[in-house]
Amino acid sequence: MPLLLQTADTGRAGDIARWRARWALLLFVVTLPASIWLFSSLAALWSLIQPLDGAIFMIAATAFGGVLAVAPLAAALGFLLAVWYGVESVYLPRTRETPLTDRCIVGAGLVIWFAPALGLLAAAAKALVEGRIHFVRPPRDYFLATDPVAFWQGVGFWLIMAAMFGFLSWRYWRNKLVARG
Incomplete structure (x- = not known):
């Protein structure tokens, strides 16, 4: 099974690419402000995690670090995929x-x-x-x-x-x- 689902209807390949571009743009629009907010309020968020102890601290710190790592990557990936699929959709056959x-x-x-x-x-x-x-x-x-x-x-x-x-x-x-x- 292919990684990205392909349809047998190649006449709609442009519509599928445009749909993917919209979802990637939505990912970018959601994760960019979230990333900006996370990094601008880093000290305040860390002050909530810092007083924790033991396993709870490790889980919270790991989750926080993971979110700090993933949010900007998701924003960048969303932007790149939106541009890629958007451009490809122009040159593929569409219904409209x-x-x-x-x-x-x-x-x-x-x-x-x-x-x-x-x-x-x-x-x-x-x-x-x-x-x-x-x-x-x-x-x-x-x-x-x-x-x-x-x-x-x-x-x-x-x-x-x-x-x-x-x-x-x-x-x-x-x-x-x-x-x-």
Whole structure:
């Protein structure tokens, strides 16, 4: 039995994908505020668990840690699946056409898919404008004036990563956009 149930009616594959996208979006909409609330009130929630003793403390702390781990992952998974199934639903046969919704889904999908490449290009452009490139971990700053080799290596790294993410996005979208045009 397949992991995700498939129907014999392939004419409705787009409807099934759109249904999955709605459920994934609902998961994202529910778990994102829950995650934000959990992490913003972490100290208050922990103060309820901290006075407990023994096995009750271990169970409560483990459950609390599990919720803290699962909630953001569920939000991220819900977002990614909503975008994936939403875009796929546009290009699969459906029982009802929704051209405006399809355009919105494709536009949002393009922005989300190409955002990593655009962000890395922006980081490289910012480094060129400022004459300084900054890496967070490990904390490093390379200046064009004092360390040009390391500076250009850093800019090259951002450009290579942008090209990689851009290429992967283009590979996903090229057949969809050509077939759509």
